[in-house]
Amino acid sequence: MTQGNGTTVTEFILMGFLVQQEVQYTLFFVFIIIQITSVVGNAGMILLINIDSHLNTAMYFFLQHLSFVDLCYTSAIAPKVLLNFLVSNKSISFSGCVLQLEIYGTFAITECYLLAAMAIDQYVAICKPLHYSMIMSQRACIQLVSGSYFMxxxxxxxxxxxxxxxxxxxxxIINRFLCDAPPILSLSCSSIDMNVMMLIIISGFSLSSTVITVFFSYVYILSAILKMHSATGKHKAFSTCFSHLTALTILCGTLFYMYLHPSSSESQENDKVASIFYGIIIPMLNPLIYSLRNKEVKEAVKILGKSCS
Known part of the structure; x- marks a missing residue:
């Protein structure tokens, strides 16, 4: 990749936060705790779903893949972020930048479609319970998950x-913690009009299709819940839906802000925080959101704890 003066770009510099080294060390310990929590939480969720037969349902099949996706894209970002807190040389090779963006971009977009698939699953479970096993068959679930990874x-x-x-x-110099499309575009001396258009179209389509699918699913879900006579049934349905909507709102809200808001020099520091949020913090929050408000997961954890003691 050549520059205007004929030299070759072989690396990028990830600036991160420009703070004193003592603060960098503090941030390192904070983020390594977050990363360990994320890995343990997501890996634990995958393990729990695989060993507990009570969690052998479509919802947990999707949740297992959601945890796998979180593990993959945070693992593409976190090691370099943590290393840069400790070293003065914050460079990343050109090929490393491409690889990082490919991995986390793939899995971040996959997560959007997985959340849409989970909304469809919730709609069928609540609105068409008698046909649930037929509609959400193993084949249908595999197709939805495979389609998410493909997209x-x-x-x-x-x-x-x-x-x-x-x-x-x-x-x-990339004024972020990671290689990301918007700041890389700002470094180009080529015409970026087509790239900006592609970024808006691709990000907008992925996010809007997810939001639209979830919106219409939950319109029907809410209507069905309000018609329920059982208070226990209402509570369980609301609890499950709340977990899903919380995870979706956090992810899509952050991505909408990152890729579809007008960029300015004043927003760069906020963009840095947002990139850390969706790259490292959201993968930690997802297993907590789904486990803390999910009675079946908490029961499975208790059973596993008793069997191990």
Missing amino acids: GSVTASIQIAFLFSLSFCNSN
Whole structure:
């Protein structure tokens, strides 16, 4: 990748927060605790779903893949973020930047579609309970999950192909913790109009299709819940739906802000915080959201704890 003066861009510099080294060390310990919690929580969720036969349902099949996706894309981001808190050389190779963006882009987009699939599952479970096992068959669940991974990988690959076909000549300094499309675009000396359009179309389609699917699913779900006569049934349905909506709102709200809001120099620090939030903190929150408000998961944890003691 050549610059305007004929030199070759072989690396980028990830600036992160420009604070004193003592603060960097403090941030390192904070984020390593967050990362350990994320890995333990998501890996634990996958293990629990696989060993407990009571969790052998479509909802937990999707939740298992949600945890796997969280593990994958936070693992593409966190090691470099943590390392940069400790070292003065905050560079990342050109190929490393491409790989990081490909991995976390693929799995972040996949997560959006997985959350949409989970909304469909909730709709069928609550609105069409008598036909649930037929509609949400193992084959249907595999198709929804496979489609989510396919959309994630294809969408991210298209965006990256357009992005890294550009020439870079302004600078190689990325004012973020990670390689991300918007700040990389700002470094290009090529025309980026097509790339900006592609970013808006791809991000907008992925996010809006997820939100629209969830919105219409929950319109029917809410109507069905309000018609329930059982207070216990209402509480269980609301609890499950609340967990899903919380996870969706946090992820999509952050991604909408990151990719679809007008960029400005004043928003760069907020963008840094947002990138850390969806890259490291959200993968930690998801297993907590689904476990703390899910009676079946808490019961499975208790049973597993008793069997291990």
